[in-house]
Amino acid sequence: MISYKDKLFKGITYVASLFVIVFLFGIIYSIFREGLPLFNVVSIKEFLTSTEWYPTHAEPEFGIYTLLLGSFYVTLGALLIAIPLGLGSAIFISEVASPKLREIAKPVIELLASIPSVVYGLFGMAFLAPLLREWLDLQTGLNIFSSSIILGMMVVPIIASMSEDAISTVPKSLREASFALGATKWETITRVVLPAAKSGIIGSVLLGFGRAIGETMVVLMVSGGSAQIPKSIFDSVRPMTSTIAAEMGETVIGDLHYQSLFAISIVLFIITFITNLITELVFLKRSSR
């Protein structure tokens, strides 16, 4: 009987994981199948480097350079905000806060991660953007700056939570060794604790990067949506993700516009795939030490 149940259990878990893998490959297969034919018409080089994105014109142009830039700038901005805030909170929670405060602070920061992205988007659109426009006297509050702030707040809990885990697993004995050599708390944190937690911190930043570059709803609502090369952080942009979400409804299945949106998703897929690969390698290195 036991061996029969054992087999059944094995079978169920096997099928479950097989299903997930099939699903993943199904997604990869379909985006490549739908997206690759575009390159029979547009060269990969032109696709990536041309600044002309006019997919619905009579003579359509499919250059995603401005969309790439848009994604890149909002992601960079988000990380510039989220890394100091996230890492700062992580250090505070694990090294400075009293045990009581720690018990409260960590779940509160992690709560940020549970807010749906559309709610972030609404907040950015309805409150942050008008506020920024008024304060800074801008044409529009929907721009790189406001998207970066909102995206940054979404990435903070990822960086804070994972970095905190990494920092608090640094053994107490290393801190003691540092103190016993005459180091202050600050010196101990910057010279011993953070370097020892380095791989976990880098991993959290890479994961945050993946979260930011793949996020769609927030940038769709807050980035302004104009496919241009931004001249300042207060210009609107049109990241890749929001381009796909905004334009998919206008396409005809199988036409060039349709194919080009899939081609963008290939680019997104490759970027996140490489990021994940690097993250895995960073963690693998840590666990094998």
Add this chain to the structure above:
Amino acid sequence: MVKEQIKTENLNLWFGSNHVLKDVNLTIYEKKITAMIGPSGCGKSTLLRCFNRMNDLIDSTKIKGQVLLHDEDIYAPSAQVTQIRTRIGMVFQKPNPFPKSIYNNVAYGLAIQGKHSKHEISQRVEQSLKDAWLWDEVKDRLHESAFSLSGGQQQRLCIARALANNPEVLLLDEPTSALDPQSTAKIEELCVNLKNQVTILIVTHNIAQAGRISDYTAFMYLGELVEFGPSDQLFTVPKDSRTEAYLTGAFG
């Protein structure tokens, strides 16, 4: 004539409501090895950690009485704890090298002080590694990770790291309890050799080790300093019946 290095006066310590050290009056002599022995939980490690104020790191600690380094009260409000810890170095039970290179482990104490030139630091690193009898084993791989060393080598690296600050006193908290007999013997020899340059205080569970290397021995029991004296006397003719019982293995 032996000079006094550290002296405690009516030292009492509590962790919360737990009275761990009771009226300890102990004198440590300069350039000698003093061993602190006693059963588990007797307070010997806690006493050792009073001398470089490591107990400060535990929030519930309360201390009364004085610890004098020469004539300076290290618990005085004006005392700088980081400076005290450079003057009184410490080596822990388990080797705890930093995840850095061998060189950077030893250079750490000097590097954080920020007042030494590169040249000075590299000279101190070399000297400290020589003093800890590690130089010949690592001189060709100073920039390899400290984790590439064996356990015994790592512990000598920790000794070198403490010596680099040029401390007056070296506190050793059961430094060989995690090591094999050969590495233990090497560190014992090293301690005897080092007492020309630094006062050594060693906490040990190993009575034979205390007998082999120490000049003075302090026996502690239930937070009290029961007996203190030259090791040859304390081991052969203990004055207190509790000391005798412990030495003969009646408890421990």
